[in-house]
Amino acid sequence: MTGDPCPSLVQQVGQPGEVVVAERGADGLDAGEVLDVRLVACREVVRPVAAQLSVLLLWVQDAPAQENAKRAFERSLDRLGLDYLDLYLMHQPYGDVYGQWRAMEDLHRAGHIKAIGVSNFYPDRLVDLVENSETTPAVNQVETHPFFQRADYQSLMSERGVQIESWGPLAEGRNNIFSDPTLSAIGEGHGKSVAQMALRWLVQRGVVVIPKSVRPERMAENLDVFDFELTDEEMSRIAAMDTGVSVAFDHRDPEWVTRIGGVRID
Numbered sequence: 001m002t003g004d005p006c007p008s009l010v011q012q013v014g015q016p017g018e019v020v021v022a023e024r025g026a027d028g029l030d031a032g033e034v035l036d037v038r039l040v041a042c043r044e045v046v047r048p049v050a051a052q053l054s055v056l057l058l059w060v061q062d063a064p065a066q067e068n069a070k071r072a073f074e075r076s077l078d079r080l081g082l083d084y085l086d087l088y089l090m091h092q093p094y095g096d097v098y099g100q101w102r103a104m105e106d107l108h109r110a111g112h113i114k115a116i117g118v119s120n121f122y123p124d125r126l127v128d129l130v131e132n133s134e135t136t137p138a139v140n141q142v143e144t145h146p147f148f149q150r151a152d153y154q155s156l157m158s159e160r161g162v163q164i165e166s167w168g169p170l171a172e173g174r175n176n177i178f179s180d181p182t183l184s185a186i187g188e189g190h191g192k193s194v195a196q197m198a199l200r201w202l203v204q205r206g207v208v209v210i211p212k213s214v215r216p217e218r219m220a221e222n223l224d225v226f227d228f229e230l231t232d233e234e235m236s237r238i239a240a241m242d243t244g245v246s247v248a249f250d251h252r253d254p255e256w257v258t259r260i261g262g263v264r265i266d
């Protein structure tokens, strides 16, 4: 596998058939939610196309300690039938974060992973990790979309050498995004869809996006955002949609820390 570990658009794989679209042109494969059963199901499909993909994201949430993190990594590789990953992310800033990170650094140094990163780290946790580690996370994957834009945080990440990557770039379909009047009106002017407006706006801001769809026609649509540009005025109109609030939940909420932090992927 070759190429930049941070392409600007990565397709989600959720079912074997979806990888076909990745073959056609996506820069990468996000296996973030391809949990055990689906990993096994995907294995034979992932293996032949993996050589064409430049990114693979996996969670280490099931790995609360350093030794377990390495075991989880090896198990994931085995399930995917691959011998190394381009990008490996820590899912949450919960549990033994430093134990997990040291394990990921070791795997990175040993050449088993090309780049390592984190997800759902808020500014305080990210800066603390950067300040106390040899390796700066290549990526921080956080909720980012027109309703929750995180421009200041993007600047901070950039200063610290961390690439922002958006999960939920289409706001997971919430807030009626697909009938949003601002995105619809701007899209009409370009002959593009609302989804394409949201994705183009993020890409143009320098945000890596990983839209998810189970429908091949939508995957193709979501990739088709590189043949036009939004004007400064259009960028500003979308910037004005920011509510500054997550449409999902706050990862610092104690209830969620217990709920998500307690999930184990066997």
Ligand SMILES: NC(=O)c1ccc[n+]([C@@H]2O[C@H](COP(=O)([O-])OP(=O)(O)OC[C@H]3O[C@@H](n4cnc5c(N)ncnc54)[C@H](OP(=O)(O)O)[C@@H]3O)[C@@H](O)[C@H]2O)c1
Pocket: 012, 030, 032, 033, 091, 119, 120, 141, 142, 166, 167, 168, 169, 170, 171, 172, 173, 178, 193, 195, 196, 210, 211, 212, 213, 214, 215, 218, 219, 221, 222
């Ligand atoms: N790091 C984390 O904690 C975290 C958290 C959540 C999600 N993620 C990752 O982020 C990625 C995407 O996020 P997400 O799935 O939460 O949300 P998303 O990509 O913002 O939205 C997905 C939703 O939009 C629909 N959709 C996709 N393309 C569309 C289009 N062109 N037109 C109309 N509807 C469209 C999908 O429906 P159909 O599938 O029916 O097309 C689905 O309902 C996934 O890879 C996921 O694994 C990471």
